[in-house]
Structure formats: C-alpha cells, structure tokens
Amino acid sequence: MRPAVNGAQGTQGAPSSDPTPLMRMTTGLWVSQTLSAAEEVDLFTFLSEKGGSDLTELAYGLNLSERPTEVLVTACAALGLLRRQGDHIVNTDLAEDYLVRGTPYFLGDYIRMLREFVYPGWMRVADAVREDRPVRDESAPGAGIFAKENRPAFFWNGLWPLSALTAQTLAAEVDLSFITSLLDVGGGGGAFAVELCRRYRDLSVTIYDLPHVCEHTQEFLRGMDHGERVRFHAGDFFAEDLPRGHDAILLSMILHDWAEEANRELLDKCYRALPAGGLIVISELLVDDDRSGPLEAALMSMNMLVGTPGRNYAVGEYRSWLEDAGFTRTRVVSFHAPGANGVVLARKP
C-alpha cells in the first residue's frame, strides 16, 4: 500500500496520475451498449433510407418518445456515428458504411450476436477468472460449445462482416496466388472462402466444419457470387483426420477456442493432411510475445475466457507448436483487420 502523501491526519493529497483512463474503462460498457441500442432500434438504417431527418420525424419513424431519441442521438453524435447539421441529423460515413442494414459489410448482425449470445457471459466474467472455466450458459452441457443446441445460427452470420473484412486484408497482405485448393478448417459462415475466391480466380475452397454448420452455410451461400467454388466437408476435427488433397490449410479464429493440447493435436492433423510443400495459415488476433498487448488481442482473449477453454496465444507459442508438429519456414505477417492482426505462416517440408 502506498503511504498517504501530504499527510494531514485522515486525508491524502491529490494522486499523481490522471484518473481519465480509468474513468473510460469504468464506462466502456456504456459505449458498446449505446451502439447496441441504436442498432436494435434501427436508427442508422432509418436515417440512411430517409437521407437524414429531424428529431421529431426520427422519433415518430422509430416509434420512440422524443426524450430517449434525443439522448440516443446526442450520444451517437458524440461517438462519431451521427452528425447534427442544425435540426437535420445524418449518419456519418462510418455509420453509413457499416451500420445500415443491407450493405455488404453491415455489422448489425455482429452487434446483435454480441448482445444476445456473448454479453450475458461477460456479466459473469469474474466467475470465469476465478473458476478457470467458460461461464456461458449451455442448454446442452457436454454437447460441445459449437453444438447446434449451444450456439444460435446467427453466430455464424454475425461473424460474416468481421471475417470478410479480415479475409480482404489478409489477401491484400499475403500473396496466396500460387494456391489452387484451400482447406478452410472450421470455415464456419464461409466469409473467408468467398472473399478469397473473389480475390483469386483459380482458387477453390473446401470448408471443413461440423455438419449443422456446413448445412447452414451451404444454404447461406446459395446463389452468392463465387459461392460455386466453395465446397463443404462435414466432420469433427477432434474425432477424425482432416481431408487431404489441398495445397494449403487455413485456421482462422480456431486455435483461440481451444487449450494448448487440443491445438497441438489439430496442428498435427493439419501437418498430416498437407502435401510436401503445403502451406498452413493461422489467422488470429495475436498476442505480443511480451504478453502486454495489443489491446484487441488481449480483450479477445478475455472473451475466449468467458466462452471457451481457449485464449489468444502469443506468436512464440504458435511458432513452437508449429515447429514441434514438423512445420518449417515459419514467418509472421502483421496487419490491421477486425478479426486478426496478422497471420502465422509455415510450410510442411
């Protein structure tokens, strides 16, 4: 305990540090929940369709009273999501690009997924810290955290924009043009598969995922551009070997779901499934080797603590697991994207 400074009895002098960063942390929830509420009442889609509006028309159009509408609009303006031009309220570019329903990278389904699926567990994050176990409620304990009973289908749709934007950045930063067939292990909602096929015309991707996920995604991709080059292989990567015959394997946001032993098993399976010269790509929010950041990776790791037996791992951990599995020529490419800050790449000799 630090001794009291300026010590008149029972009182302390002013602390040496500014409490502002701490105040921002205490109210971080207010920011995410303001965005969530605005998304839930469809504020940004309404304003986009109307080309902006005044407060009375906005409240009427959203079926809200004027007082909460005023409060919400002011908060969204302060957060950089709306602009007030006199009485006229319009979306900023940020809101127009990502918060309007029907646009290609609409984040509303992601926000809904967080609100309905992820945040209830966060309310018990201290239990996860104390008890070293996921605290998300599961209606079918033992069936697995990704079982149909335990994860709503909107989880995969919610991930779509995050993963699509990440796949675009990955494809811009790493040359994958020499690959013609990719196995996307735990390929989920198909965003990586579609975005990589859009970028590389000779590429075909096989999504390997649990049967109910393959079924859902197959339906979701029906008729979508480039979807015809996406195939499916339903299975359970802990129960069976991975299919062979692909030049490369992608693991995007897979290894952070599991503990080290399970990840090492999965990397051994990837190694066996690849041909000589085959490439493995691990896309994640990577933790720095000194374990002091970056913030996005560290907080995603907390999110994994809440809902999974995993965490976000450091580059050095991936490097050593890959080498132990037999991979060589490990390298890291760093970038900035919503679902990853880089990739770890390695080759089967």
Ligand SMILES: C[S@@+](CC[C@H](N)C(=O)[O-])C[C@H]1O[C@@H](n2cnc3c(N)ncnc32)[C@H](O)[C@@H]1O
């Ligand atoms: C966090 S999601 C990542 C999805 C996708 N790779 C992306 O980046 O958008 C993890 C994926 O792993 C899949 N998965 C979990 N356990 C699995 C298993 N035992 N076998 C096959 N896939 C599994 C889940 O169904 C889910 O689609």
